[in-house]
Amino acid sequence: MEIDGTPYRTIWVETPGRAVGIIDQTKLPHRFETVTLSTMEAAARAISDMLVRGAPLIGATAAYGMALAMNEDPSDDGVRRAHDRLLGTRPTAVNLRWALDIMRALLDNRPVGERAALAWARAAEICDADVEICKAIGRHGLPLIEAVAAEKPAGEPVNILTHCNAGWLATVDWGTATAPIYMAHEKGVPVHVWVDETRPRNQGASLTAWELGRHGVDHTLIADNAGGHLMQHGLVDLCITGTDRTTARGDVCNKIGTYLKALAAKDNGVPFYVALPSTTIDWTVEDGIADIPIEQRGGTELTRIAGRAAGGEVVEVDIAPEGVAVRNDAFDVTPARLVSGLITERGVADATAAGLKALFADARPS
Ligand code: MRU
Numbered sequence: 001m002e003i004d005g006t007p008y009r010t011i012w013v014e015t016p017g018r019a020v021g022i023i024d025q026t027k028l029p030h031r032f033e034t035v036t037l038s039t040m041e042a043a044a045r046a047i048s049d050m051l052v053r054g055a056p057l058i059g060a061t062a063a064y065g066m067a068l069a070m071n072e073d074p075s076d077d078g079v080r081r082a083h084d085r086l087l088g089t090r091p092t093a094v095n096l097r098w099a100l101d102i103m104r105a106l107l108d109n110r111p112v113g114e115r116a117a118l119a120w121a122r123a124a125e126i127c128d129a130d131v132e133i134c135k136a137i138g139r140h141g142l143p144l145i146e147a148v149a150a151e152k153p154a155g156e157p158v159n160i161l162t163h164c165n166a167g168w169l170a171t172v173d174w175g176t177a178t179a180p181i182y183m184a185h186e187k188g189v190p191v192h193v194w195v196d197e198t199r200p201r202n203q204g205a206s207l208t209a210w211e212l213g214r215h216g217v218d219h220t221l222i223a224d225n226a227g228g229h230l231m232q233h234g235l236v237d238l239c240i241t242g243t244d245r246t247t248a249r250g251d252v253c254n255k256i257g258t259y260l261k262a263l264a265a266k267d268n269g270v271p272f273y274v275a276l277p278s279t280t281i282d283w284t285v286e287d288g289i290a291d292i293p294i295e296q297r298g299g300t301e302l303t304r305i306a307g308r309a310a311g312g313e314v315v316e317v318d319i320a321p322e323g324v325a326v327r328n329d330a331f332d333v334t335p336a337r338l339v340s341g342l343i344t345e346r347g348v349a350d351a352t353a354a355g356l357k358a359l360f361a362d363a364r365p366s
Contacts, residue, residue: 054170166242
């Protein structure tokens, strides 16, 4: 994707074999700043402090974190410690474990002197593969948008609701939920996106609205609770969200509030699609509600809000009574029965065990 005419990925090699660059997403939409990561610890903190976020980008950053760790300590103990440190950064997105397990399997039993070079090369492959996967998701999701467009009067936009940021900023490039939208836009299919603000961290307002705006995609920011109302009035043609972990039977775990959108969509006959790379499928879990670990985040995400003041500086203000009890579950699970289809890099699967198995028979452990 391009920022002011410069093509960017969300993570890139800044100094070969030494350092990677990332966009500090905590500064968006007010400032576009990049940060250099040159230690494993810096990569771990970038994930836990959410300078990078979104399931595929978390996995990609962790892969480079392992590469950085191999510069510091390529011993067996170094591999194990880096794996454990990075794995502990965020609990819900399974791409983290997926990437770390790939890196560990690559490094275990290899000569210590070769490990750094191997890790840097594999991390780059993971990033390149993510870009291709997201493009393929876009190609498979595009016909869903085109089909709605074909039923509408010429020129009338397809109204798509999305939650959180499953966009370019959540992946290495293109996004998952946004990939079909960007492809429709490029092809001249009129699209308009309803962007849920996505409390408490406001990834919709700060990130999705920002990236759609940068790419010239028509969009409107809405309050988190507005989606159901818009659906009742026929203003949403389809929903497309991302997922941080998809179970073997098609349950999807995504940013808190996704479940309520899926319920509203079901009640109003609005198709509810979830876009995902197969790296997000956790084949070891069937029942997402019972078995996916849900990240609990700090209470200040709810009691305090950050924004740009009239003078241009970014400030934080408290919005709740001091000392109020807070519970901040960051994700929820949408059961497969509420999902119209899973848009993957291999095609659109039914959100069922059979549907996923049909597309990923080779990937699913027996
Ligand atoms: O807490 P975040 O910002 O990492 O949550 C991100 C999401 O919920 C995305 O929808 C999900 O990771 C899918 S990303 C393609």
